[in-house]
Each structure stands twice: as C-alpha cells, then as structure tokens.
Amino acid sequence: MSTADDVPLSPTPRSTPRRERERAQSERAALYDVLDASFLCHLAVVVDGVPLALPTVFAVDPAGRDHGGTLYLHGSVASRSLLQAPAQDVSVTFTVLDGLVLARSGFNHSMNYRSAVVVGRPRVVEDPDERLRALDLLVDRVVPGRAATLRRPTRKELAATRLLALPLHEASVKLRRGDPEDEDDDVAAGVWAGVLPLAVRAGEVVTAADAGGLAVPETVRQRAAELRAADGPG
Template sequence: MSTSAPLSTTTRTTPTRGRNRMVTDRRRLLALLADGLVAHLGVDGGPHPVVLPVAYAVDPSGPDDGGTLYLHGSVAAGWLGRALERDVCVSVTELDGLVAARSGFNHSMNYRSAVVIGRPRVVEDDAERVRALDAIVDHMIPGRSATLRPATRKELAATVVLALPLAEASMKERATGPVDEPADVAAGTWAGVIPLRRVAGEPVAADDAVGGVPRDVARRAEQLARTPPR
C-alpha cells in the first residue's frame, strides 16, 4: 500500500460523529505519528481492559499492510498474551490548542488524533527487531541509535516488539476557532484559542556524564524548542 493511498474506511475506522473532522490523506496520518512521542495501546482481555502508554516508531514502507507501527514492551508484561489473542487499538493524540467559546457547550480543543486497529504480531526476526528498536530510539532522538553500543542478548531477551499494520487506521483533526451561536456572539463574551505546543528545555547532563551535550541530543532539543504552535 502506497503512503499516498487514502486511509481505510472500514466500519471500525469510520467516525460516526464529527465526520467533518475526518482526515483521509494517509500522509497526514504519517505526519501526526512522526510528531507524536507516546502511543496508547488498548487491550481487551482478562478481568478488565487496559490502556497503556508505550514508545513507538513507524516504518511507512514496513513489511505489514499499509506500513508498520512498532510498539515497545517488556516480555514480562501481563498484557502481552492478551494483545496477541485478539485485535488491539492504538491511539496517538497531539493537543494543539484550547478553544474558549462563549458557552460551555461549545468549548473544544484543537487536536490531531489517530486510531489504528488490528492484530499485532511479535517481531521475531533478529534483523527486524534491531531495526525496530533502533527506530524507536531514533523516534525520540533522531540519529541517536547510531551513537550507542549494540543491545546485549540479555536486553533483547527482556524486550518485546510488536508490529501492527497501518492498513486499518483513521485520523481526525480540529484546527479552527470557536463555533458559537449568533446570540452568544452578540452578547459580547470573549472567545478565542490558547495555542499549545510541546517545548523542550536545555538538555540536563547526568551527574556522571562525560563531555558536552552530543549533537543529536542538542539538535533534538533545539527542534522541539522552535516548533511553532499550530
């Protein structure tokens, strides 16, 4: 599936509310996944459902249908077995603004939100696992994996990587000001948007760090610091 192919419109990924916010361009989904840093994995099974924050990375041309979303976890995680028994749901959301309207009902948020549904697989091929784990590190700090020692056998044995196809995914986006009733506008109450963005501070070295801040770390902090509000 090409990265330019439209997002799927299955019954599970077609919004039933707020369809005017639906995004059908797969490239915008990939852009959102590139911006995000934390995914939330929803697993239905056992005595109760769980939703867990996980680190992730994306390979748009990965081996799975529509590309591959890689998720990082521990082999000791209790949710792992249940995640492999049935479909899971992964969501990534970026909050871009608080929308202050003239009534409580019309208050809203500007956001970009993606939902991916599918059956994950455990990445067992050694080469793919290494690529996926490097990609997860580089998703946080681009170029970082190339500066690190290889993972040890013990570390690899303690780590699980799940691969989820990006074939069945949906995205919604809101990026406008408040929408108010004419009577509320006429009443004269202030309305507007508080833009939000993620801002990184100066890197803080560990107490036992040697040397200056590496260029990859400094570059990432600079990039996050200058990211403009949406």
C-alpha cells in the first residue's frame, strides 16, 4: 500500500491527459488541492446499459488501504449506480470554477478552473471499522470536527448506507489560471479583456427552527469563517 505523496499523478495511459498537456499537473498535492476545494463529485458509471454522470458526496483518506489512498463514495443501498459500479471501471470527476475568462473574441473566452479525474474499479466497503471511519470522514468534509460531536450511526442507518472505495492511484489534474490568451491583432484593437474571479462563500449560519436557543457550535462557526474568507486563484 502506498500513501499519497509517493505515487505520481497520471501513472497509466488512460489517466494521462492528451489535450492541453501544459495544463496537466504532475504533483499529487495538486490532486488534494482540488479534492479539498470540492463539495461534490460526479460518478461516471454505466447503469443498466446507460452511461450516467451522477453527483454524489465523497470523502478522502490519503492513507487509506487502497493504492495511492482511498476515495469514498456514499449513497443509499438502493442506488443502482452504487450497486453496479463495482462490476466495472468508473471515473469520478471534480471541478472547481475559479473565474470567468473574458477575452476579446468569443473563441478565446474561457474559464479558470481546477479539475481532477480519478479512474479505477471500486470495491464495496464491508469492514465495520472502515465503514464507520469513512462515514466520519464524510461528515468532517462538510465541517471538520463535527463527526465527533454527533451520535453514532444506528444499525438501521448503517444498513441503509452503501459505501464504495476507489483507489486514488490513477488520477489526473488540470488547471487554468491567468489572463485571456488573445491574438495580437485583437489586443491591438483596444478592446477590454479580463477575468471575473469566482469562489464559494458562506452566508450567515441559520439555526434550525427546533434548535432555537442553542449556540452555534464552534466547529460550524470556524467553518463558516473559513468559507467567508475563501478566495479562489481567479
């Protein structure tokens, strides 16, 4: 088993970017940057003969038992995508939109982004200890430290939950940053161009109607402060 840092990105032909290779990243830290900034991923899987790309929540364990670390995918035991995924190779994509690139021509308009693709064959997480750890990681992705403040999952909840684990071994990362890339003649024409930065930011925390009078937990306040201060690369 390898941990995150000693496994290179794009170790196989099918995980090696072929277009715009100058945007491809070689350091595995770039993968974790994208995953850390993402709240959802899209699982691409063939379900009953139909290719689907489905949004789902996820968790990451860089030191997980799978090659290169572990990506956990979570859903209902009735989910057809999670039921059929272990019988095939799948891909999971992540996209962080950092800015709108406004060029001097429609052709050169673009977006600043960070994206990652992980490919491989997932396994069903059956070990009880690994399942509990993965569920805690899922909660802590939303608000770090929150899992420790909650009651433990019930048998009914565990029975209703399906967890898949995908090795992080085969992965690729691409990014775009910076100004528009315009033709010299378009620049000389004197038309404005630039970038409109984008970022996910938190609003004010809203306490549930049936939790009135209770203080907002410190972990939630810290997370809200982090997301209010978030600033993408642009």
